[in-house]
Amino acid sequence: MKRQVSLEEISDGRLYSKNDMVKAGCGGCKGCSDCCSGMGNSVILDPLDIYRLTTGLGLGFEALMADKIELNVVDGIILPNLKMSSGSETCAFLNREGRCSIHPWRPGICRLFPLGRYYETRPVSEGSRSGAQVRSFRYFLQVHECPVVHKTKVKVEKWIDTPNVSRYEKFVNDWHYFLEDVQERLEQEADDVVKNANLFLLKLFYIRPYDGGADFYAQFEERLTQAREVLEVGVLY
Numbered sequence: 001m002k003r004q005v006s007l008e009e010i011s012d013g014r015l016y017s018k019n020d021m022v023k024a025g026c027g028g029c030k031g032c033s034d035c036c037s038g039m040g041n042s043v044i045l046d047p048l049d050i051y052r053l054t055t056g057l058g059l060g061f062e063a064l065m066a067d068k069i070e071l072n073v074v075d076g077i078i079l080p081n082l083k084m085s086s087g088s089e090t091c092a093f094l095n096r097e098g099r100c101s102i103h104p105w106r107p108g109i110c111r112l113f114p115l116g117r118y119y120e121t122r123p124v125s126e127g128s129r130s131g132a133q134v135r136s137f138r139y140f141l142q143v144h145e146c147p148v149v150h151k152t153k154v155k156v157e158k159w160i161d162t163p164n165v166s167r168y169e170k171f172v173n174d175w176h177y178f179l180e181d182v183q184e185r186l187e188q189e190a191d192d193v194v195k196n197a198n199l200f201l202l203k204l205f206y207i208r209p210y211d212g213g214a215d216f217y218a219q220f221e222e223r224l225t226q227a228r229e230v231l232e233v234g235v236l237y
């Protein structure tokens with residue numbers, strides 16, 4: 001989800017890479033579950049999140065749709081997000097003790113918080129006339145979102161608690177810019193074309209089961225290649 005806010009307003013003004021130290025450590029979130037409530041539809045799930053949830057919990061996408069996740073349109077594309085329970089407005093995975101009941105399989109956004117991602121494009125080289133662009137992202141620290149005052153320094157790579165961070169970051173980048181390309185591609189299309197494209201993407205990346213015994217990234221790459229061919233959107237930069 002794109003947010004049109006100034007980075008200066010919401011961050012410490014710095015951008016971080018995976019090897020940087022950042023003051024994000026919240027001391028194990030003792031007694032706090034603020035970021036598991038009132039999030040509306042903002043905890044958007046990517047294909048890796050669904051791989052983790054379906055294979056980790058042994059539930060299919062449809063079963064999750066019963067009461068744990070829901071679908072919403074984000075910048076023209078239908079995507080799943082964590083569902084907040086009506087009334088309490090808390091995540092359906094928050095247990096009575098105020099802890100995450102799916103900690104090992106929690107989504108990427110939950111692993112990241114209070115960090116966020118800042119996507120940026122720049123020319124491949126200074127003075128390049130080809131127009132080719134490098135599309136990447138870095139991290140930023142959201143300074144108004146977590147109530148812990150004295151946060152500890154932690155390496156970004158450790159904080160996001162995800163094995164093989166380089167492959168993970170490539171996936172995050174590919175997925176983000178693929179969605180951006182699809183949004184652009186569908187902007188001028190008729191409603192029925194947009195609807196069919198959305199159904200296709202939903203089935204391909206979310207509803208079709210992933211093999212929990214096989215590497216996620218290889219499965220994702222295969223589906224991404226297929227989606228690019230069908231929707232005729234380009235390979236990244």
Ligand code: SF4
Pocket residue numbers: 026028029030032033034035036113114145146147148
């Ligand atoms: S708001 Fe901060 S301390 Fe509270 S649960 Fe979220 S990350 Fe942990």
Ligand code: SF4
Pocket residue numbers: 035036037043082091092093094095099100101102103106107110
């Ligand atoms: S999945 Fe876990 S960490 Fe994420 S919002 Fe829900 S309860 Fe909180």
